[in-house]
Amino acid sequence: MSADALLPLLKSTFGFDAFRGRQAEVVDRVMAGERTLAVMPTGAGKSLTYQLPAVALDGCVVVVSPLIALMHDQLRGARAAGISAASLTSVDADFAETRQAYRDGQLDLLYIAPERATGEGFRALMEARTPALFAIDEAHCVSEWGHDFRPDYRLLRPLLDAYPAVPRLALTATADRHTREDILVQLGIPAEGLVLAGFDRPNIRYRVAPRVSPAKQLTDFIVANPGPGIVYCPTRDGTERMAAKLAAATGRPVAAYHAGLDPERRARVQHDFVASEDGIVTATVAFGMGIDKPDVRFVAHAGLPKSIESYYQETGRAGRDGDPAEALMLWGADDFARARMRLGELPEARMAGERARLNALGALVETVECRRALLLRHFGENPPERCGNCDTCLDPPKQLDATVLAQKLLSAVYRTGQSFGAGHVEAVLTGKRDERIAQRGHDKLSVFGIVEGEEARLIKPLVRTLVAREALETTEHGGLMFGPAARAMMKGETPVLIAEPPVRRTQRDGGRAARRGDGAAANPVGDPLFDALRAMRRELAAEAQVPPYVIFHDAALRAMASERPATRADLGTIPGVGAKKLEAWGDAFLDVIRQY
Template sequence: MRINLFKILHDIFGFETFRGVQESVIDRVMASQRTLAVMPTGAGKSLCYQLPAVAMEGCCVVVSPLIALMHDQLRSARALGIRAASLTSVDEDWRETQGQLLAGDLDLLYVAPERASNEGFRALLERARICLFAIDEAHCVSEWGHDFRPDYRLLRPLLDRFPQVPRLALTATADAHTRQDILAQLGIPDDGLIISGFDRPNIRYVVEPRDGPGRQIGDILASNPGPGIIYTQTRAATEKLAASLGAKGRPVLPYHAGLAPEVRARNQAAFITSEDMVMVATVAFGMGIDKPDVRFVVHAGLPKSIESYYQESGRAGRDGSPAVATLLWGAEDFVRARQRITEVEQARQQGERARIAALGALVETAGCRRAVLLRHFGEDPPQICGNCDNCLSPPASIDATTTAQKLLSAVYRTGQSFGLTHIEAVLTGKSNDKIIQRHHDKLTVYGIVGHDEAAMLKPVSRALLVRDALQTNEHGGLMLGPQARGYLRGEEAIALVLPPTRAKRGRRNNDINPADDPLFEALRACRRALAIEAGVPPYVIFHDSTLREMAEQRPRSATDLARITGVGERKREAYGQAFLDVIAEHVATA
């Protein structure tokens, strides 16, 4: 059986060896065991059920949360020669699909959780031969997960009706609490948990305070010519930013839940097939994105949790090639996030506060960003990763504890109702009508901050807002927060991280998007033409990494081509000669 699995791996998927924990996961599936696999995006989760589906007798039922994601995976599976179909509300060929299922003519059947929990669907499966249940994006089953879907919690009766059929849950984002909940909800034993780690070493993490976001985002686009996603926090911001960026010549489209369904579908389809488009979107542009060649992801505001950030930033570089994830944040993001806590039920408020604190640790650290992320998921990473902004350009930091005490004292002594501009004026000893009329020039904090220290007041106020030592009232005035006491007494210290210079921030990421050679560009042009002819996105033909390997190895025959990673039998037969011809022409004219 082992030889057969490796033969399938090479002939169908075009790989010589398994990656990471793939082999361990597949071994459990083939032994009819129940498994939860926590694997980072881009680690090859889909192969863990696609390969067994081809190797085993019967059909693998894949539960997936979004129709767009199902159809994208469907295209990719069919391109490999796998017999795959979906049963969704938009599939008009459902009778034919049901017939194929009952006749044993399907390897994979993709369904939504709403259908999977339906009694009629269960009855249909009892008439078919099922070899595996794969529950994709399994964190949706947990109330502790960041994308909870109630219908996922209704899957257990379906799974238990087929006790002999192995079940495989897959997710890229689940902390320890969420993992235990998934195991319990889906009936998977504790020893069925396989964790491959959360590290995405090809992604460079960059975190910056928002300081002219239009310019900052413009610099990012100039440095990254490939496809990218920019996440905004509101629909209005999405529309405004998409129009602004699009006016500069780059193909840019918006995506949010307020757009008509046909517009969203059209924009998403255009992005999926493009090799340079930028999508400006709210988080409505979510799990349905399975585009492997996204070269950058930008968060124009604070995500709702570390888990959300990990998943959303993880949409970059799924093909394993270098990518960059940039987070732009402001203190007001933390203020709004804490205000939203009051809108959730009491039982979840403590968890929400913990999520905000974790984001604060990420944006404020002077150390490795990747280490903060990985520690959140229970890992023990090295102190330096070598591929985040802080590791590549270690920032300077200064002790701002005394400045924080002065700022908090001024907020308190002026009555906890004034904004930062007035507080700064008092601390620096300015004289104006507002200060004189309110006798703030008589306070002990008046004029206690010198010129050099004054430059620290704004970043210190931002740091105190992040830490909940400062809060704002409904008019924007500053007041002491629940964490203020420790800073006022000097029991809590603040090491202020000094942001890099603008020149460093705007530097071009040449190592993220290096200049490609003419052969690679010719292979991309060939792929583009084949994709248009086949009506599929270019990456369904071959990933960029496969084309780069072709450009390096320059295969001259079908046998040589079979040694290129990602070139399986079906794709070699369908497209191989076209790429061999491009390589031969390039070699002849070089």
């Protein structure tokens, strides 16, 4: 059965009239019994490519997924659409009933973690009834080249190979060329089975700014972006401190999440965030992978992410519903310094790859070109030169040739002994006379006072750039010393171009976009009918004990408010309103619409 033949089932189950992107191609391969690796951006509807076949195929689709929270989130959505689904996890109380339901052929979908999927007990369950499809979600976890390697994923191959006639579908949103090739090999998928849907998330607006006053920058950003959001912080303590500051400054519900909290507290924070329509979580990167919340309106990084792959995945948690979303990264030279120190702790075999990833991040934060284009080129795409929806496209910075100033700065670092911090080096270059400089004789150096006027304000951003480009590194005690790229810059062999820093804009970097109202556009709270529909959604969600978005996405509510359907038949034409949801909740929403 082809994907086109499944269109009526797509409409009745999920409420959609057509497939999006390359969903149809993936579904065609699954229905034909092929082996497939689908690389699709977050929000492109990866789960539909195995949930729809789960309804259409004779048998159960087994989904291997890395996190319990992710499985349970998808479980709620599948059941709300009328799909018979269950999971086998350590926190499921109905373990025996689920196994029996599988044996009896009563399940369409069964979710399981890789650790459990590779055990003998699960193999015995599969022998009792052959699955219709193996779906391996977050498939980049199988590759050592991936940014989130999970050794248990490497043990899946024997299970898959025990059923050579069963199609297998690997899915990921984040995999560069090397990782994609490794996934194909590790999971036994032919090269022609790769379906590469692209990595662009055009609804996300990317912004990067130097970290100057992070709490103030993030406060401005949050005030400008109503709706749920995630703020990633580098440390556990940082999440706690930032949560307190943002809650006080914004008046919004803000909670910290990190691995140091007790399990009950983490579960409560996650539950409250998933159910909220305006909640904020300040978190370490331990948070988010297991959450399929579609209405996250913004993701902010208070520090440098681990890699471009991590950045792409973490920012991809915003705007999964397709509505406008914002991503802000704040960074500093100390981020790169700490990251390079950690490189020395890695095995030799991994060091070159991780250094390349860090350098790619450096290119992203210091570019004056389109950030989206640079991001997409990292994943092997050939995007247009300008996207029109990132900070460098919307407010193009002026590019300055700082090659000579970089030579002066590097010379000052060298002549002061490669042991002093940026503040001391700046004081020497600008001719500041103080006791510390005089005691060391640095006021007698040839570089003393050679930078003045407008050039002086470029020193701090230039230090950040040179650290990002490996011309400068940080010593154990916080001083600056030469990095591997320094000598070529000193000799003038490498030009140094930087973006001209804005004058007195440091406190406003985070919130600049929001004065345009971009973040608010996704939630037209000024519409009284829309507000009433959201209130009904909250009531029904509380009654069903599911997050509001499981009932209907904001996009469906906006369409209801705009089109004002009068009958069930009319309501059934709204995208996202499937037969099961129409039956369960249609009358309640129609009653609200009739009141307006």
